[in-house]
Amino acid sequence: MHELSIVSGLVESVLDFVAARSIKKVLGLRLCVGELTHLETEQLRFCYTAMTEQTAIHGSTLEVETVPAEVNCAHCSYQGPPKYWDEALASAPVATLQCPRCGLTAEATRGHECEIKTIKYVT
Numbered sequence: 001m002h003e004l005s006i007v008s009g010l011v012e013s014v015l016d017f018v019a020a021r022s023i024k025k026v027l028g029l030r031l032c033v034g035e036l037t038h039l040e041t042e043q044l045r046f047c048y049t050a051m052t053e054q055t056a057i058h059g060s061t062l063e064v065e066t067v068p069a070e071v072n073c074a075h076c077s078y079q080g081p082p083k084y085w086d087e088a089l090a091s092a093p094v095a096t097l098q099c100p101r102c103g104l105t106a107e108a109t110r111g112h113e114c115e116i117k118t119i120k121y122v123t
């Protein structure tokens, strides 16, 4: 599962953060996740709860903020949201790297991020 390795890296960096400061309790963190990562919010949260259970940050919550994808097309100089596919198995339309104007492959300028935005804690 893709989500598992992502969350494992996240938990590690939060634990480092906590260890480096005199933090009593981490309340939660907010993640910015780009649409093009195709990470499932529910999966991320499930993995987070499971992986923090035996650690100093157990009981903290994970909030996921979705960052919409944006592309830049070198062929027709389009800039903006990419073409979306309706996929039967997905709960929402899936962002692609296709230019909605000319149909060629565009370059993503946004949507690949997966980073911690804020960490809420008490000292």
Ligand SMILES: [Zn+2]
Pocket (backbone or CB within 6 Å): 073, 074, 075, 076, 077, 078, 099, 100, 101, 102, 103, 104, 106
């Ligand atoms: Zn184009």
